[in-house]
Amino acid sequence: MECGRESLERLAAHLEAVYGLNEASRRRGPVAEPLDVLIETVLSQATSDVNSRRAYAALRRRFATWDDVACAPVAEVAGAIAGGGLGPTKAARIKDIIARLRAERGRATLAFLHRMSTEDALRYLKGLSGVGPKTAACVALFALGRPAFPVDTHVRRVCSRLGLVPAEAGAARAQELLGLEVPPERALGLHLLLIEHGRRTCHPRRPACSDCRLAEDCRYARARADAGQHETGAGAGADAAHRRPRTRGRGTAIGSPILGRRLGHVRRKR
Numbered sequence: 001m002e003c004g005r006e007s008l009e010r011l012a013a014h015l016e017a018v019y020g021l022n023e024a025s026r027r028r029g030p031v032a033e034p035l036d037v038l039i040e041t042v043l044s045q046a047t048s049d050v051n052s053r054r055a056y057a058a059l060r061r062r063f064a065t066w067d068d069v070a071c072a073p074v075a076e077v078a079g080a081i082a083g084g085g086l087g088p089t090k091a092a093r094i095k096d097i098i099a100r101l102r103a104e105r106g107r108a109t110l111a112f113l114h115r116m117s118t119e120d121a122l123r124y125l126k127g128l129s130g131v132g133p134k135t136a137a138c139v140a141l142f143a144l145g146r147p148a149f150p151v152d153t154h155v156r157r158v159c160s161r162l163g164l165v166p167a168e169a170g171a172a173r174a175q176e177l178l179g180l181e182v183p184p185e186r187a188l189g190l191h192l193l194l195i196e197h198g199r200r201t202c203h204p205r206r207p208a209c210s211d212c213r214l215a216e217d218c219r220y221a222r223a224r225a226d227a228g229q230h231e232t233g234a235g236a237g238a239d240a241a242h243r244r245p246r247t248r249g250r251g252t253a254i255g256s257p258i259l260g261r262r263l264g265h266v267r268r269k270r
């Protein structure tokens, strides 16, 4: 993890230079009711942004309060959020969460999290039904304004390809590793910029490496070049190759768990 914070600072600066400072990262701050953000995040699990936004809007239209959701049958809640997929599962989770808060706190609220330390808030959130590390970190970041670093599918893919985390690390492990290194004041901006990069350039199947300013220091791009697949878009070979330790002079594995100071020299490859 050599120079982790420094290299992630540089990565954020490079992505910012490409995509601009995300407006959302300027505006975001703590929100009055973190339960709204938690339910929004539960609805975003395993579906697209568009579908999850629709499901959340439909839920708010159908039920005036979270207490109304708690009192409604699961099937009715599931019907309201059906557009987001996994309706019955998510409805049961949401109802469980609200029921627990009402039983423990007397009402459906997570406002008390604002008074907790980030660690305690994350621990509490992860104890709720259907809430894993990513969902908990999303609430800490977007609702509490804390420097948590959620790793979703885009963030994991980009960071893995760059060599910031081991290629075999899953999202939860990647979140642990990156959470130790991301500068707190960069957490929100870098999270949003990596998602932007994953959507617009570092696509799941055909990453646009020839247009990427990070290519020179990217483990995946190097593996792809080694495999002679620069412009073929045949990602599978590079995916397999970048998971193998690459050797310099057949000796030293490149790609430290957190990208080193070489990110200071990234530039357009051609």
Ligand code: SF4
Residues within 6 Å of the ligand: 158, 161, 162, 201, 202, 203, 207, 208, 209, 210, 212, 213, 214, 215, 216, 218, 219, 220, 221
């Ligand atoms: S060089 Fe390719 S694989 Fe690496 S970050 Fe850029 S688009 Fe993704």
